[in-house]
Amino acid sequence: MSVFDGLKFRKVSSPIHNLDPRIKFIYVIAIFISAILFSQILPLAILFLMQLPFVFLAGVQKQWVKSLRGAAFLATFIFVINIVTKFFYNNWTIQFSDIEIALSMTMRFVVLVESFSVFFLTTSPDYLGLALEQSRMPYEFAFAFTTAVRFVPVLAEEAQTIMDAQKARGLELEKGNLLKRIRNYIPILVPLIVSAIRRSLELAEAMESRAWGAVKKRTNLYLLKLHKGDYILISITAIILITTLYLRFFVTIPSITYYINLISNFFS
Amino acid sequence: MITIDNVHYSYASNIEALKGVSLTINDGDFIAIMGQNGAGKTTFIKHFNGLLKPTSGTVHVNGIETTKTSVATLAKNVGFVFQNPDNQLFSETVEDEIAFALKNFKYDKKTIEEQVTWALDFFSLTQYRKTSPFLLSGGERKRVALASVLAWNPDALVLDEPTIGQDHEQKEKLRQFIIQLHAKKKTVIMVTHDVEFVAECNPRVILMRDGKIIADGIAKNILTNPTLLEESSIVLPQIAQIFTKLYPLGLPTDIIDITEAETILLAANAKKQEQLT
């Protein structure tokens, strides 16, 4: 019941959420590689559209649009920079093909953002932690990851309480010049750090009491097993990669400028 | 005086935590706000010094509407002590900790010195003046937190769960402080689950449930009403439990004080002995 509700993850079930995070990650990497390999707008647009079924199957449209909106600024930036450099380079003229290239670069960026956001939007942190545990990474890393995720909302809430407590003692955070404003945060940071240290000590104590480090090879309550959906996704990933490589190296991909020229030649 | 008029409050997540609360707190009142977790108690008291502003409705502190002024200004009148002292202690010495708010309120050096000395003395902390608050015990840290608020002499004091984590002796000390403050005509408002502590302090009790006030009255009436308390997941105080069970004897059932209980039971016993002879 606070502003930090958004940070707490809730268990959601959908065909996409239930996919093995490892496979999903491989898929994201495949999309990533494809997006890097292509520089034409056409295949990039197709890559972009290919993510949509995932978004809808997972039912995360709203959050997905939000993350894209977040990327809008950088996307615009990439577009403008591309146009401007071309503009200078070509002696203050601009051609349609330049716009197309700028658009492609922007689209490439959007595809990268999009695929990663689908991954994070549809993978619950505990599932991700589990995937980390069952990959070959040392368990300590996976543990650090899940603990961090587990304590983000707790610490955020605590920061809010501390801020309230100090405001109730007349602290005005927004007052004064820059230096004063930074100093205003000392009464917030000190209790927060002290409490974080206390928490970590108590956590360590509780871990010790529950046989942390008893055997070299820990076991795991859950076993990540591949299901039908995971095999389908692996197949899709393989097809994407093969198609990408084939198209990239054996086919000349026509650009939109090419078609436009074709059409204008036809009329002239 | 704090006047709350038909206050609604919703968090960003669209959960309505307060659903139309009205209450008048007079100067010198001693109030305990009780109710189960999620009843809206903490949300409610955060309106008293403007930490939260109502979504609709109004809160006036000494005639000033809380939306029209800053937390810092309101805090001068309404002191707020949070549950966990560790959420506010940050200074190098106990003395600095207590002076923190006074400096924020721009008191002059002499007044700060006087007020700090007074607060240290009132909470028997004088020997720790130059000690780091982090080296003190839990009960002592709690007292530093109290002193750091009481030092600027606010008219009203809000205590959030003051007895949590405190042992028997510390609770007794806290009760003494509250009695002294009450005698000085300070308004004291506490939010607590500790039904025994409330029974000992004997304040006006306000019961909240599901964002609303469902009962308001003297402790003796509210803490001995089993149906009302059960609705709020509160257990009856021990003495009230005993007298509820003694109902067949025809004794009064609205008893929460141990001395009163003793008097009634001794009288009942004397009456019985009389009948026997």
Next chain:
Amino acid sequence: MAIINISNLVYTYPGASKPSIDGLSLTVEKGEFVLITGPSGCGKTSLCRTFNGLIPHFYHGELSGQIIVAEQDIISKQTFDMAKHVGLVFQNPENQLFALSVEKDVAFGLENLGMNREEMRKRVDWALNLADIYNLRERSPHEVSGGQQQRVAIAAVLAMQPEIIVLDEPTSFLDPLSAERIFEVIYKLNQEQGITVILVEHRLDLTAKYANHLVVMDKGKICFEGNPRNLLCNEEISHIGVGIPKATLLYKKLKTAGFNVNQQTPLSSDELADQLLKALKT
């Protein structure tokens, strides 16, 4: 049969000027429900930490004396070895749960012990059921209430099937009703599973009725020890600042005033009410 045997224990934390435990001896029989109380800073928490070897292995410091728990010599055993014999539940429920789901948290200790998955599944479900949180198993630990979190922590130590469970003020952040549920779960474990319980608590009014061995500590020593009924009517005990249950207090007052209710000291309001009903019935 003694399950815990501590003799002449003196312990000083690293950097501390005086010992936190100062010449303490304690014997606990198997299956007892021990209640430890005393003012803050009396050494209760430090004593709890010795039962599974957190003191001295985790905290270091200076220790002398002997501690035998479940036939193991604490000094020569690691804390993870003791985890199978002694389960510790701490005060703050928030800081003893690490996983992102309740059942994964309950499994944490068993995973550390390297138990196979089928056995682990059985143990986890068994522990979840005993703590009455089976329906919460897939929830995230911070989604559930403080009382439920504390029951998760209890299930988590239960899963390791220890002979002893030690609880250090497990309910001090909880409301009385949630606290009572915790105590009832603990009492059931003691009665039905035969687990030895050591409970540190200020609120004797809620807990005295469950205990058959009361230990009152002050300044790192045990100052009173015995059956709670005999102990709580002792006049000196109130001088240490122990919160005697209201029912017991009222009983003492009545007795002093010449109203002799019954020979047995009541530990709960129910007990006193029954005695009074009998005595005052006409």
